[in-house]
Amino acid sequence: MLGRLTINTSQSCNLDCSYCYAGGGYYGGKSLLMDDRQVLASLMQIVQKHNDIRLVQFIGGEPLLNLPAIRTLCKKVNNLVTTGALKNQPRFGVVTNLTILTEKHLEVLREFEITVTVSIDGPDYIHDKQRPKKKALTGTHAIILKNLARLERAGISYDFEATYTRLHLQNNVTFVDLLEYFSKWKPNRIDITPVSVSEKSELGFCSEDEQRLVVTYQLDALNYALDHLSQGHVVPYGYLREVIGLLRSESSDRYCPAGESNLAIASNGEVYGCHMFTNKKQYRVEKFTNIQSFPKSQATRSYFGRKFKAIPIEAENPTAITFPTKSMVPRCNQCWARQWCRACLGNMEIRSPGKPVPFSLHCELTKHSLELLLQRLPFVIDGFSAIIDAEKPPGRVGGKRDYPR
Ligand code: SF4
Numbered sequence: 001m002l003g004r005l006t007i008n009t010s011q012s013c014n015l016d017c018s019y020c021y022a023g024g025g026y027y028g029g030k031s032l033l034m035d036d037r038q039v040l041a042s043l044m045q046i047v048q049k050h051n052d053i054r055l056v057q058f059i060g061g062e063p064l065l066n067l068p069a070i071r072t073l074c075k076k077v078n079n080l081v082t083t084g085a086l087k088n089q090p091r092f093g094v095v096t097n098l099t100i101l102t103e104k105h106l107e108v109l110r111e112f113e114i115t116v117t118v119s120i121d122g123p124d125y126i127h128d129k130q131r132p133k134k135k136a137l138t139g140t141h142a143i144i145l146k147n148l149a150r151l152e153r154a155g156i157s158y159d160f161e162a163t164y165t166r167l168h169l170q171n172n173v174t175f176v177d178l179l180e181y182f183s184k185w186k187p188n189r190i191d192i193t194p195v196s197v198s199e200k201s202e203l204g205f206c207s208e209d210e211q212r213l214v215v216t217y218q219l220d221a222l223n224y225a226l227d228h229l230s231q232g233h234v235v236p237y238g239y240l241r242e243v244i245g246l247l248r249s250e251s252s253d254r255y256c257p258a259g260e261s262n263l264a265i266a267s268n269g270e271v272y273g274c275h276m277f278t279n280k281k282q283y284r285v286e287k288f289t290n291i292q293s294f295p296k297s298q299a300t301r302s303y304f305g306r307k308f309k310a311i312p313i314e315a316e317n318p319t320a321i322t323f324p325t326k327s328m329v330p331r332c333n334q335c336w337a338r339q340w341c342r343a344c345l346g347n348m349e350i351r352s353p354g355k356p357v358p359f360s361l362h363c364e365l366t367k368h369s370l371e372l373l374l375q376r377l378p379f380v381i382d383g384f385s386a387i388i389d390a391e392k393p394p395g396r397v398g399g400k401r402d403y404p405r
């Protein structure tokens with residue numbers, strides 16, 4: 001089963017974010033809109049190997065620049081479910097800067113129940129400096145707020161994804177400040193991620209003091225969310241869910257799902273273990289050839305649904321990559337947290353190109369977060385259960401008789 005398949009509908013973007021790992025959306029290549037035939041051929045090849053996909057997520061650059069591609073892909077995926085090629089209906093998602101939102105976009109988002117992940121870095125005096133428009137260099141915060149209101153009116157669910165940089169530190173904006181700021185809206189989830197840039201970048205956290213401060217702020221945010229939880233109020237902090245997920249997951253030698261339960265199709269149809277490796281050929285999982293046998297335009301949909309098994313697409317370069325694993329790294333072998341730890345290989349590659357290795361900010365944060373959760377979670381759960389017990393009528397759970405103890 002694939003947990004996530006990302007599809008890049010537009011390797012191009014209308015913003016010029018200061019820390020963009022995708023280099024303005026181009027991933028070190030040229031501006032590109034999705035090539036339908038190549039991408040559909042790759043999708044079919046992937047579905048032959050993985051007939052169950054939990055999430056299909058559209059990414060870019062800015063994916064909403066190519067709405068027709070999103071509509072086409074949603075229809076294709078739904079068609080694959082109808083014909084039984086996919087066992088279950090995947091969820092759809094899109095990661096967007098939310099600066100382009102026409103009525104047509106709203107229609108498609110609603111029709112296919114696409115969850116929108118909005119990239120926003122906090123208040124305007126931070127966000128506008130980090131995420132300006134290309135060429136115009138004007139901020140985008142006000143446009144996003146206007147479009148958020150439109151999403152809410154249209155009943156479309158959304159998450160927030162913020163990138164935390166040294167600019168936040170310089171302005172004394174903490175992770176808790178951001179959680180409180182984002183809680184003015186109704187997101188399903190709030191993710192705040194420390195920026196991943198090369199070690200020399202001004203936006204990163206260069207000194208040990210700065211790194212320690214970021215870890216402290218993240219732990220404060222975990223404590224904040226846990227305090228709220230113990231009072232019966234859920235703050236949808238993504239990192240808290242992530243750490244709880246780590247504690248519940250099975251031990252793995254892998255750092256992350258890239259190349260295993262995570263795959264990415266680039267706009268030209270190439271397949272990578274994760275979109276963060278786009279155009280880095282050493283991380284390309286497969287390139288499918290022989291697409292001349294794939295039908296064009298009108299015939300595509302029915303052909304795609306009924307006869308996809310017969311299409312003779314060859315994998316040119318299957319499983320070429322070896323991603324590093326924990327047992328290959330001496331410090332991980334000796335680490336008490338290795339059973340639970342997960343680390344983003346894409347972030348490691350950005351910091352240490354060609355030789356991805358864990359970095360200290362990640363290790364400090366992971367170990368302190370696990371310790372915190374192991375100490376606090378049992379108490380929080382007890383407190384939370386007490387609140388629920390106090391609220392429900394005695395002896396009844398969900399309308400049924402409770403079992404006697
Ligand atoms: S916390 Fe760091 S050292 Fe420990 S397993 Fe994770 S990456 Fe390796």
Ligand code: SF4
Pocket residue numbers: 256257258262273274275276343344345346347
């Ligand atoms: S490289 Fe990072 S973004 Fe990609 S699958 Fe791994 S954890 Fe996720």
